[in-house]
Amino acid sequence: MKGAKGFIVTSVVCFLLYLVLTAAPNGTVLGLWSTSELIAAIAVGILVGFIAKNVFVKNLQFMNPVRWMTFVYYVCVPFFCSVITANIDVAMRVITGKINPGIVKIHPNLKTDLGITMLATSITLTPGTVSVEIDEKDNALYVHWIDVVDKHPTSKQVAGSFENWAKRVME
Numbered sequence: 001m002k003g004a005k006g007f008i009v010t011s012v013v014c015f016l017l018y019l020v021l022t023a024a025p026n027g028t029v030l031g032l033w034s035t036s037e038l039i040a041a042i043a044v045g046i047l048v049g050f051i052a053k054n055v056f057v058k059n060l061q062f063m064n065p066v067r068w069m070t071f072v073y074y075v076c077v078p079f080f081c082s083v084i085t086a087n088i089d090v091a092m093r094v095i096t097g098k099i100n101p102g103i104v105k106i107h108p109n110l111k112t113d114l115g116i117t118m119l120a121t122s123i124t125l126t127p128g129t130v131s132v133e134i135d136e137k138d139n140a141l142y143v144h145w146i147d148v149v150d151k152h153p154t155s156k157q158v159a160g161s162f163e164n165w166a167k168r169v170m171e
Contacts, residue, residue: 011049015041067169074165079122082160086127093128093146102148103132105140106155108163115170116141119155122162129158 018041023032033041093099110116120131120141128146135142143158155163 006053007049010053011045014048015045018044071169074169078161078165079125082162083126086129090127090146099146100148101144101146103142103144104148104151104153104158105135105142106153106158107138107140108155108159108166110163110166110171112171115166118166118170119159119162122166123159 019033019038022037022041025031028034108116108119110119116134120134123129123141123143124131130144131141132144133142134140141155145153145158150157
């Protein structure tokens, strides 16, 4: 029954997300979607539900609406501000030539795969840093950093508040 529950939850969430992302004021169904869009939404929902059912079953705590709102806030405010700041920092480093790149190893205090994935993705999407590898045995994340000032930095030095947000949202 656990697989069926995951399939249903994943399919419904994907179906609704598809409808939200494809809504347009010229549709024939409720004035927002065409019949072919509804059929496509059902097909995509079923396909994704079949493929990703175990992800939602394993991580049902992520289905909490408070976590979703926290995630949306994170993306719209702290993450967006960090990306803007990092863009300015990288531009200044390119102009001045003050670049000291290298790969550093950080040990995030995250327990779940989703938390580590969110941290690694946030790091990669921020200019000047790229997540290179995750070492599951050592619970470490290797990051290419544009300005290595410390050979053994903390995750706060490399990723700022991203680790705290990943913990809040995903764990």
